Amino acid sequence: MISKVLIANRGEIAVRVARTCREMGLRTVAVHSSVDRDSAVVRMADESVQIGPGPAKESYLDIPSVIEAARIRGADAIHPGYGFLSENPDFAEVCEAEGFTFVGPPAAVMARLGDKASARAIMVDAGLPLLPGSRDALDSAEKAAALADEIGYPVIVKAVAGGGGRGMAVVRSAADFPRAWAKTKATAQAVFRDGRLYIEKYLDSARHVEIQVLADAHGACVHLGARDCSLQRRHQKLVEESPAPRLPEDTVREMGEVAVRGALAAGYVGAGTFEFLVDPDGRFYFMEVNCRLQVEHPVTEMVTGIDLVREQLRVAAGEPLGYGQHDIAPRGVAIECRVNAEDPARDFAPAPGLLTECALPAGPFVRVDTHAAPGYRIPPLYDSLLAKVIVWAPDRDQAIARMRGALAETRINGPGVATTASFLRDVLDHPRFRAAEHDTGLIGDLTAPAVA
Amino acid sequence: MISKVLIANRGEIAVRVARTCREMGLRTVAVHSSVDRDSAVVRMADESVQIGPGPAKESYLDIPSVIEAARIRGADAIHPGYGFLSENPDFAEVCEAEGFTFVGPPAAVMARLGDKASARAIMVDAGLPLLPGSRDALDSAEKAAALADEIGYPVIVKAVAGGGGRGMAVVRSAADFPRAWAKTKATAQAVFRDGRLYIEKYLDSARHVEIQVLADAHGACVHLGARDCSLQRRHQKLVEESPAPRLPEDTVREMGEVAVRGALAAGYVGAGTFEFLVDPDGRFYFMEVNCRLQVEHPVTEMVTGIDLVREQLRVAAGEPLGYGQHDIAPRGVAIECRVNAEDPARDFAPAPGLLTECALPAGPFVRVDTHAAPGYRIPPLYDSLLAKVIVWAPDRDQAIARMRGALAETRINGPGVATTASFLRDVLDHPRFRAAEHDTGLIGDLTAPAVA
Amino acid sequence: MNATANGGVAVSVPARDTRADLTDQTVHAAQADTGQVDHIGQVDQVVTVLREQALATYANASHAPTVVRVSAHDVAVEVRWTAEARPAEPRQTESWATDSRAVDSRAVDSRTAGSRAPESRAPQSPEPGAAADDTAGRFPLCANTVGVFYRAPEPGAAPFVVEGDVIAPGQQVAIVEAMKLMIPVEADRAGLVVEFLVPDGAPVEHGQPVLLLEPAR
Amino acid sequence: MNATANGGVAVSVPARDTRADLTDQTVHAAQADTGQVDHIGQVDQVVTVLREQALATYANASHAPTVVRVSAHDVAVEVRWTAEARPAEPRQTESWATDSRAVDSRAVDSRTAGSRAPESRAPQSPEPGAAADDTAGRFPLCANTVGVFYRAPEPGAAPFVVEGDVIAPGQQVAIVEAMKLMIPVEADRAGLVVEFLVPDGAPVEHGQPVLLLEPAR
Secondary structure (H helix, E strand, O other), rough: OOOOEEEOOOOOHHHHHHHHHHHOEEEEEEEEEEHOOOOOOHHHHHHHEEOOOHHHHHHHOOOOHHHHHHHHHHEEEEEOOOOOOOOOOHHHHHHHHHEEOOOOOOOHHHHHHHHHHHHHHHHOOOOEEEOOOOOOOOHHHHHHHHHHHOOOOOEEEEEEEEEEOOEEEEHHHHHHHHHHHHHHHHHHHHHHHOOOOOEOOOOOOOOEEEEEEEOOOOEEEEEEEEEEEEEEEOOOOEEEEEOOOOOOHHHHHHHHHHHHHHHHHHOEEEEEEEEEEEEOOOEEEEEEEEOOOOOOHHHHHHOOOHHHHHHHHHHOOOOOOOOHHOOOOOOOOOEEEEEEOEHHOOOOOOOOOOEEEEEOOOOOOOOEEEOOOOOEEEOOOOEEEEEEEEEEEEEEEHHHHHOOOOOOOOOOOOOOOOOHHHHHHHHHHHHHHOOOOOOOOHHHHHHOOOOO | OEEEEEEEOOOHHHHHHHHHHHOOOOOOEEEEEHHHHHHHHHHOOOOOEEEEOOOOHHOOHHHHHHHHHHHOOOEEEEEOOOOOOOOOHHHHHHHHOOEEEEEOOOHHHHHHHHHHHHHHHHHHOOOOOOOEEEOOOOOHHHHHHHHHHHOOOOEEEEEEEOOOOOEEEEEOOHHHHHHHHHHHHHHHHHHHOOOOOEEEEEEOOOOEEEEHHHHHOOOEEEEEEEEEEEEEEEEEEEEEEOOOOOOOOOHHHHHHHHHHHOOOOOOOOOOEEEEEEOOOOOOOEEEEEEEEOOOOHHHHHHHOOOOOOHHHHHHHHHOOOOOHHOOOOOOOOEEEEEOOOOOHOOOOOOOOOOOOOOOOOOOOOOOEOOOOOOOOOOOOOOOOEEEEEEEEEEOHHHHHHHHHHHHHHHHHHHHHOOOHHHHHHHHHHHHHHOOOOOOOOOHHHHHHHOOO | OOOOOOOOOOOOOOOOOOOOOOOOOOOOOOOOOOOOOOHHHHHHHHHHHHHHOOOOOHHOOOOOOEEEEEEEOEEEEEEOOOOOOOOOOOHHHHOOOOOHHHHHOOOOOOOOHOOOOOOOOOOOOOOOOOOOOOOOOOOOEEOOEEEEEOOOOOOOOOOOOOOOOOHHHHHHHEEEEEEEEEEEEEOOOEEEEEEEEEOOOOOOOOOEEEEEEEOOO | OOOOOOOOOOOOOOOOOOOOOOOOEEOOOOOOOOOOOHHHHHHHHHHHHHHHHHHHHHHHOOOOOOEEEEEEEEEEEEEOOOOOOOOOOOOOHHHHOOOHHHOOOOOOOOHHHHHOOOOOOOOOOOOOOOOOOOOOOOOEEOOOOOOOOEEOOOOOOOOOOOOOEEEOOOOOOEEEOOOOOOOOOOOOEEEEEEOOOOOOOOOOOOEEEEEEEEEOO
8 A cells, every 4th residue: 555655756757746646645745956946846745855955966866865755754655757766776676675665666677677688688588579689798899790791781889888879880881890899899998888799780760669568566467559759859759659650550569469478577567668669661679678657658648548657556556457458448649749948949958047938738638747837947957858748639630730739839938948849840840750751860850960 | 611710709718719720720810809909819819800899799799890800801710619699690690691601500500499499399399308398388377387287396487588597486386386477477577578487397406417419511410428517506517527427328328319319300510519407317308409619518528539629610611520429439537627717705706807826737637728827817897717627537536536636736816816716626525526416406505505 | 188088098008019918018007987087187297296106116116126006096107017128227218108109000910909909999099298209199090890991981982081181079080891881980089180000991900090190289 | 104194004914825826925005995185296295105115115024025015095006026036136135034044944844944945965054144133143054964863873872062052163963864874964164052943853854954053252
């Protein structure tokens, strides 16, 4: 049983979690840095604790402060949101050790899935398709080049310890391979102090499609369909939608089935996301598991009618899911746009400041998840996500039209403040997005300087 | 074909209509009184025309000004919203005569259904159950008393020309009948200059349940399920929900079928509502047809996924519905609360003024239809509806919990301003509402001074 | 404005930004519902006093206020500043006077014009006797209904009035055709016709200035 | 205010609406419904008095008001300031200084205390050299972490410091236990211990004032 939930996060997701807790009759404890003391979740929560100064490292990422806050307020569960401590197995373990219910998968499962090598091993065993590649570190450039010849160019060379787009190189021909290998190894050694590399088949035109799964502690697991998150800028998702457009139903069903199989194989409990790359022929390849709620979870909620935070809390409390795959009946199309406090005119530089105006869209089938309001001062310390605008409609064209209208209603202004709202409208108008023929390269194409 | 729509209304419904027009790629013309010149719909619409001074009689109700505005702006259709000119057959007729598409049923149909006697005659012929009663005016007290004996007490004596709760009397015994008849006749004569009376069976404990229908100009008609609007205060609806709770599926299906039959019999085109009274045994009785969009249409939208304004416009443009009854699949439960600028502490007196604060709820499955925003000055001239808060959830308990949370987030303040938001929370908490055992008398019971 | 114009003392109508609800400098005088201040000259004097008081309040406040409102009897002056658009030098406030607005209204589109329209169906004009620039005392005559504006009783006929004419209160100066009805536009007070603000045959909305006048000398 | 102002000039501070997050303290004067001020010169005088009263009210308020409204009979002056646009360099800051907050914080719940906490992890104190009332110069010492506050190194031991002690910068005055770690609370500057603001064994949050000090004389 859970009766009081500490929300170990800030911003829109903290508000999002607090809303569902309130609806479920659970008491809430907001934790906040000194900078966030007047934030929306602090007003909304039943109690709040200031856990440190502005910098996240000394507040939202400071495990002892979060745990102690839970203790002094008598919380019995901790919801980590996304980011911050949400995928930190140490934090999950400390929660368990200190007697708090961690709203997420067991620490051991999170640790196994957080490690690329062990996650891949589990999923290969469970029969998930992976991109052709070495999977493990290769100990020589020669072996690597031979493997590259075998799987066919282009390939991508990746650092075992890499992440965030660093420590990787795309190689398009055997001639380029030795130099790319050496250079990536040097970078990996310098940046991550770990020179181990592996290689994978590289997809020139891939879509990022992910499957939402929900598993309880009693062996039940369902998937909630697919989300297409191909619209990215520098690996940051901007627009997400469900279902994945132009992806055959059979493919989605198959992806869902293997994701459920993988989740069960990993002993997963809670809400999780299986990320796949899908090539232009509709072949899909497992990439990784996100052991938390995703930023884009609302699109799944809007098409399935299922409140994912509610399910997370129920499952964390030990309740069985209580429904099976055949009970999940997605309807229509949902799209999410992330309105960030960034200035598209200045290469998406963060543009924080005081919101003198903050008019957000509303009306039929429009949802806004945000912590912003008129008078809110966006602090420069945290990520720039200001509001998520989500729309639902019976079909994709209507959803796009509705989103265009919703973004047109969005008026967020203040000294120094800029947002991506109008940029997002342009993206929605792009013929490739309209036709659902976009891939992860679209935004790069849009924002890259034109070359002859 | 429609390409430019004049919205002959104000407030939240004008904004609501403008949103759907925008999504459909239709241009919009807002008309407004001088008082409403800075209103939300004026900002949102492509064009606007000031049609008169503040008083509705000289602006929103002034047919020549509305028509002339449509003409000078080149609109080809006129959406009347609800209230104002929406159920005025003369207006519908002038629209038709002047070459504008009226978004509503044909003027002749509206006229027939607007007249109680002819509406009842049509519906009786179509097989709809009516409350036992005389239907037509009775020419003597003796005949009336004999009929009252026949149908059984209590009965209600009603003026043929009556309306708005005036010119009616409930009679509980034969002994009281002659006096009640005489008194009501006198009142009717004085107030309506028409002393004709009829009688009907009176239901002590009735629920107000209505069926939404949609009909195209090609003979297709579907219903979109039931709305329960029993929570009323002095015949003003406060809370509406769909589906109607604790009403057997068979009953709803039957009501839907007779409503469709009635709509087809009347030659109805567009979105319309069949109002019924339902007695505690689940027997239903046709009351009247509303020939327009209802204030509470969003609850039907939320459970069916169908945008009713879109369907109105499509049908008005001559398009076929394109789907049948079996395609309508309501899901979950939707509830609407009307947040009015009224002060429950002062007998719901209008409490207009400047909104210095206007924070409205948001988040998962929460919809707000409003024209209000911070800095908006509620004019004292029009009705007090400020915002409609609508929630959806898989079941009624969750929907109520969600609505409670949404109302708790609602902070509307300003000098002299009061709203019904917290009163509505109390209503939601009432055990009879929780148990769906309320009827149209609940609010009267809540707000009436306690008597021994 | 004459002695009968006790329905309201509009010092000015605020310019409307199409999006900013809360912003805009506003100099506003509450409408007098009852005729406590009878003579227009007296209203003028009272407003002058109140306005000076309002500006003195602003000037003497240690921090810039956002609203100053002073009133006497049923006459009030309220001055607002928005946080964004605070005047650097409050003494410039007198340049907010309304005189230039009637002139500007030729340039604004009908939507903006609508937003500046006075509240009453009766033709209205701004406060006379304000600043002393060359548009001093000019005032508009507004359409009282939506429709098509005509300067002459029928095609080819002579216009009701032309520029330079001096017109009397109640005199018809144009017509607005609405649903085939010819609704006369009549002067509410005497004046010299400076300029037509709307071309012949153009659509007009309620409250839209159609004619610019100045006091007949 | 002259003898005619017997209609009553009420200056009152209404209780804050529990829900109105945006409103601040309001100094408001009720309007007098009766009485008349007859001559314009008199209006001018009355408004002048009211204006001075309004500004004096503002200047003497212990916290910055957002609205000051004074009225007599049917004459009124109202001045508003917005919350966001607080002055950078207010003359009256001293009277709004935070000194009283440390004292008040005993009474407020942890939530409110949290919302007033200073920004840095280092112990902080408000601006020195503030107003000259009897809490002059007092300053709090704040907890630098979330946990349980203890005055002594272990149960039964003597407290680190007691009321009346003079402490030196860097001196340990208490501990906060967080996840079984004993984190010392140290003085950032010298002072005389006036009072403990948190009982022994009570939970504290980051930035919560735990000790009230005054300059050692």
